[in-house]
Amino acid sequence: MQEELPGQVLDSEVPCRTTMDDSEETPAKDEPGAATSDEQLMLAFVKGSAESFNELFSRYKQPLFGFFRRRVSDLCVAEELTQETFLAVLRASVRYEANALFRTYLYAIAFKILRGYRRKAAFRAAFWVDRKRMQDPAGHDATDSAVLLQELVRKLEGTDREILLLREFEQLSYGEIAAVLHLPLNTVRSRLFRARKALRELLEAPAGKPCAPKLAEFGDSA
């Protein structure tokens, strides 16, 4: 399984980045099988090793589900999108080439599927009110703090919000975020800072007080 990867492959076994807060959803590197990189596992799966996919799945099932769960209010939809993403990976596995990190590849697929779902949901919402969504904005499985955070994060500008979530929860590097969202690296950095500043303002705002952060001001103060 330890196959030699092409020269341009970014090996995901590089030492973990310094993060402000380590999430438990980050694929663990010290678990059995963690010695093999994601890309090597995927290449092995392409050649028929079902165990390799099991390992990949065990690494990314919870992060990917979290990716959708934090962006979609409906639990069932989040599960469906998670399944759709893994199925897309399975379907496209015959065409897989290890030109980039598997993680970037996976989240790019997930993001594409999420965008498709959002377009469809927004199209529906343009014509009629999504009662289910209004009644259950965060789902039954969400804690109070999760609900509050979701509401605050939702107030951020769309792209800023995505960059923040990809960085904080999916633990993607700036370059990976730029690749997934098709944005320049410096834009990712400045927008991430702006999102964090805006979220901090929202967190510090008194409860019940309408907090509409003037994002332009953060940029100016920075």
Place this chain on the structure above:
Amino acid sequence: MNTSTHPVAPEEVMALLDGELGSERKEFVARHVEQCSECAMVATDLRGVAQALSDWKVAPISQKLQAGILGSAQRRGLDGKIPGPRLFVRASFWGRKQWFVGLAGTTAVAALTILLFVPHRVLQKTNSATEAKTALAISPAVPQRSAPIDGNTAKLAGDALATVPGNGGGSGAGYAPRASTTTANAIMGVGSGSGAGVGAGAVDGQVDQLNSGPMIARTVSLSLVVKDFAAARAMLDGILARHHAYAADLAVNTAEGQPRNLQASLRVPAPELAGALSELKSLGRVENESQSGEEVTQQHADLVARLKNSRETEQRLQAILQERTGKIGDVLAVEQEIARVRGEIEQMEAEQQSLEHRVDFAAVNLSLSEVYKAQLVPPAISFGTRLHNGLVAGYHNAAETLFGMVLFFAESGPVLVIWLLIFGLPVLFLWRRYGRALDAG
């Protein structure tokens, strides 16, 4: 915080905490953060945000979902097939498959619609042409209405008709295209003015004669490409003279810089058609040829019968006028009726002549094109003049377009505003709702 007074931007502090700085810059920024209280505050704030977000946890993924995905992976391992997204029911927007099915369906519906609305007339024409060809094919002698035909004449209808056995049998190759018509007219008293003296027996004899063979009105379309246009033009005149044919319509186009072409509608005596066609084809290379025949036997027979009845009516009216006396009013009524019947007779005679002419003379639509060789001819107008003309034309066009737009909005503006209010506002409302929903995720 200002980068002109601060050597480190707040984004760099954030990048330091995220581990996104290079080693050299990392040490510098780290030292600065230790010494600068303002940057240290930024770092603390950023850590606080990260800490707050860490409280946002989600429930673990369900076992059922895990089993489903792993089952799909196992199936891929077994047969290499993964269930695709269901048609029109998937999380994402339409993919290639859905678009393909949609377009294919639309195309099928469009094709069906076109098929259903094909003009009935076209179908009728096709059917009549087919019937005529069939009649020709089964006819033992084609055509033999007017004059004796030599063996070659049996081939006059071209390739499709060439299968007809050439048993014209006549040895005389002489031409008498108007013989039958003349005979018919004589029999029927055409041009006699009064129409008197036409015997029923004579008409019956004519009908019997007509029944001897089908009457076919032939049409031939021929497209030729010739090398020497002038010679071909002269040869065409010769062919027409030799075969007693004439050009009902002829147009020659000699546009500069383009190949010369000739469009002609020829009328060739039916017995001469084969020979004439053969000679016409020898003018150049045949690009396109089509032949058709329309059987008008029934139409002609009907016309003859109606003509016979009208003549008899006219005879009776003449007899009434001569033998009986009455009031002036009655006499005038009879004369009016005679005039009416005479008008009908003359109209029918004209139709009959036209019909017989179509049978006697085949219509040949000829198209002659020249094999064009471009010649280097210096432009008649200088470039400067053309440029000037172009600029003037461009100015006029621009002015016309501008005036046209102004006029359009002057004329249609109020209506457009109304339609905009009717449709634009709801669309704008929906678009905003769509945007808000998309932004809210």
